[in-house]
Amino acid sequence: MSALLLSCFALLGLSRAQIGLPPPPSLGFSSSVRSACKPIPSTMSLCHGIGYAHMRVPNLLGHDSLREAQQQSAAWLPLVSKLCHRDTKKFLCSLFAPVCLPELSGPLSPCGGLCEAVRDGCVPVMSAFGFPWPEMFNCSRFPRGTELCIPATGEQEQRTAEEARREEALKGSVICEACSLAAEGETDVREHFCRSPYAFKMRLGSASTVGTDRQLVPTARSRILRWAGGDADRAGGGGAVAHSALWLHEGGSCTCPGLDSAQAAEEAQVKKRQAKEEGKEGSAVRGAWFLALAQAQEGRLVLTRLMRWTRGDKELKKFIRALLKQSCPELQTGRY
Template structure:
């Protein structure tokens, strides 16, 4: 399902208030890129790494740079991943994704452009970094192409600050309704894991020792009892030197502070812990003590890929059935031989 206009306003801000009862008055700004392809909404593919965890799950094709296919958008966007890692401005990812993977709003017939001010603050922050490596600010990002704040567009983050308590409360409520890209409900998640197991270079069966926020991302640290199922595109044997003990390795849920992860978030609630906590206490007493607060949240299955030196989650599902079913599911995953990536 596409993100609604109201949801988008609360999540990202829109510089121009408008009446959703009259969508015919709204429309995307023409940036000079033409295409004969009809504008449609598509799920953001896992291969479009630039926009993982951006806060919405569907994008418009053609995009604002004239790319007619998801493959073309993915290929062209990959060149901008290094700029994200340079942290030259807090809104770099927001700006780039508004062009490469513009949000799909069902009330509009096309994508929403970034505001000129958003382009300018990112340009001013990143041009010195790009220049140091011999790259100019490209003409396709010419800020004069984009609308001023009096028109419908995506503003810079600083323009959204100073919100009222009521606005913050609404954003928090909305945050709970936006599911992180890597997360899904348990039943759907098992299918996701099965279908994508061979397409991800890293896979794990794990318990969590800790979960913390680092910037806008969530850092997940597995316990030593966790098991590597797939490593660097091959079998677990490739993880020699890492071993089964993973307590000092971390996985990352990108932009995890802006979305909800059902299996992860539910494990924090008292409701969810009740019977499970009692069961886990008895088991851990037999096995030599607790592994930390988060170890009580059960088993997780996770798929990940390496990005900028970190293992970034592409799928995370909490196992809700018994250990016997989990062992059977893992045997099913490992039975076929995956082609090496």
């Protein structure tokens, strides 16, 4: 089996145990057009950046032409933007633009587990707007068990004990790229500010691991310094929470010293607050301030720089004023 095919299987999350199995049965759509591999059209926005460049036509929804597939797929862009599940785009593109591997005679279907994961995450969002889960996405139609199909993120073959130990050891030693500022933090943020479409002064409301990434939700006290090249006024005055969350790419498998220490402090704050409510002595720990730079990727704001501010409030205000006074050709200076 070619290295290209193996790399494609790895990209789609397919396990080695599945490689070599026959393609899944037909999903029930028939077409007189002969199956062919074609480049994904640049106009098919739904599947930009999906990780492969060629698709099978007809696709798994019975669309016989690239134009028809592109037109029908456009209706699902709003659902992807709702971020109801991390695999929404992966699932939809596996149907509208199924990956084309020369070694296989037909397209790969999504696994039933992938369909169910996206359905369970997105049905509440769709229902809120009056839309049901469509019959053409009926999860019972998709392969299960050992059949070759595209699984949900994380549904891979069981790792050996040695692989698990190796991964755990690496997890504690690799620093997330957005957090690797070290002693040059302020200089680094200053140098990258003009090149960053989004910038925030934020306090952390919550942090959680979603798949391989970390989701950071700012508090209402957070504010926008720059929004898509403009100042806070262009963002509508909603603060950093206007976008609801920032994402730390691969944050579930790397460390972010400033963020991790802030979370530890937050846990201590909760314990002290509980002790105070019980009549015991203790003072609350103030939440840490962060300066965050980000860029838009597939409907998310992904962090490119995250620096915890360890100096006083006056120094923070002074630093932000200096940032906003920088001469950036495309930046309209914001206010503090």
